[in-house]
Amino acid sequence: KHKRYTAYIGIGSNMGDRESNLRNAIALLNYEDKAMVTAVSSFINTAPVGYAEQPDFLNAVVEIATALSPQKLLWLCSEIENKLKRKRTIRWGPRTIDLDILLYNDLILNEDNLIIPHPRMSEREFVLKPLKEIAPGAFHPVLKKTIEEIYCG
Numbered sequence: 001k002h003k004r005y006t007a008y009i010g011i012g013s014n015m016g017d018r019e020s021n022l023r024n025a026i027a028l029l030n031y032e033d034k035a036m037v038t039a040v041s042s043f044i045n046t047a048p049v050g051y052a053e054q055p056d057f058l059n060a061v062v063e064i065a066t067a068l069s070p071q072k073l074l075w076l077c078s079e080i081e082n083k084l085k086r087k088r089t090i091r092w093g094p095r096t097i098d099l100d101i102l103l104y105n106d107l108i109l110n111e112d113n114l115i116i117p118h119p120r121m122s123e124r125e126f127v128l129k130p131l132k133e134i135a136p137g138a139f140h141p142v143l144k145k146t147i148e149e150i151y152c153g
């Protein structure tokens with residue numbers, strides 16, 4: 001019997017057809033019987049954070065029910081980035097698609113290649129706004145607050 005975990009994935013695109021890049025990524029997150037999309041936020045246009053000299057992003061957050069381990073889920077996210085032709089040029093530069101694991105149940109994980117909750121999510125309006133839309137009661141296990149407590153925007 002597959003134990004179902006709930007994970008939240010932040011997605012963003014600022015290259016090519018941004019909307020279809022997001023839609024394709026969302027479709028690919030329905031992965032066999034291992035991951036199922038259970039909620040999708042609105043798509044929001046956001047100014048780039050970090051490396052400012054690049055086009056605006058289109059961002060969203062997706063809720064999935066999954067049997068995948070965090071590392072396997074990370075693998076699925078990078079598979080989707082590769083499939084949608086993410087060219088890793090400038091580290092902080094434009095990209096066709098970006099998938100970030102934000103939350104995975106109440107898990108706290110600090111591995112070399114994977115930190116959960118995402119370390120920068122609580123300072124990112126482009127994450128908090130769509131996440132609050134679909135999961136205001138989601139709990140941040142490090143800050144010990146719900147999303148709506150963290151983001152009052």
Ligand SMILES: Nc1nc2nc(S)n(CCO)c2c(=O)[nH]1
Pocket residue numbers: 011012013046047048049050051057059092098100126
């Ligand atoms: N607005 C916005 N700025 C960003 N800077 C980076 S890096 N990214 C990629 C996500 O880590 C984004 C993004 O998705 N949206």
